[in-house]
Amino acid sequence: MKYAADILHHLKELYEENSRHERFTAVKELMTSHMRDATLFREHGFRMIGLIEKLSGLDIALPHELSVDLLLLSPKYAADILHHLKELYGENSRHERFTAVKELMMSRMRDATLFREHGFRMIGLIEKLSGLDIALPHELSVDLLLLSLPTAFLTPLWSTST
Structure with a gap:
């Protein structure tokens, strides 16, 4: 004790x-x-x-x-x-989203590329953004696709719409 x-x-x-x-x-x-x-x-x-x-x-x-x-x-x-x-x-990194947006915004149709191939590529990029939780309004998607085309493609479009 x-x-x-x-x-x-x-x-x-x-x-x-x-x-x-x-x-x-x-x-x-x-x-x-x-x-x-x-x-x-x-x-x-x-x-x-x-x-x-x-x-x-x-x-x-x-x-x-x-x-x-x-x-x-x-x-x-x-x-x-x-x-x-x-x-x-999100599960996807900021870098991945930035790269996808940059690729979409900088895309231009090359002279040797078929319109159909370029259209599918642009639609694929827009869908990729959607998968990364960046939903573009339909009108903006169409405008981005049109902006990626050479001027020679746009002239007939605008002349028929007026």
């Missing part, structure tokens, strides 16, 4: 009365924290950051990499981040 009392006395001296319990509780809460289904991932992230800062205030400074790993450790949290990023940016 005296041995246990001595250990307790020394622990109290080293860690003060409640600080060891606070540290243990904070570490346990951080390690066992899981994101609840109804919680927004941002709220969970703030909670985790608060726990990491609480540990820092209790003289347990975690390296930045470990803090990030602990934050992303929860599979639900990581899945929600991925879900929200997909909502914001």
Whole structure:
């Protein structure tokens, strides 16, 4: 009994009365924290950051990499981040959308190309944009197709419409 009392006395001296319990509780809460289904991932992230800062205030400074790993450790949290990023940016990258728009806007019919081939190519590019969640109005699609044609093709179109 005296041995246990001595250990307790020394622990109290080293860690003060409640600080060891606070540290243990904070570490346990951080390690066992899981994101609840109804919680927004941002709220969970703030909670985790608060726990990491609480540990820092209790003289347990975690390296930045470990803090990030602990934050992303929860599979639900990581899945929600991925879900929200997909909502914001779609499954396709910004670069892919930019490249498709650029290709459509810069397309011009070459002299040796048949009108039919060029038309199918332009329709394919417009459908590609649609697949990347960029829906062009029908009139704009037609105008882009017409703009990609040489002037020689447009002159007969405009002269018959007036």
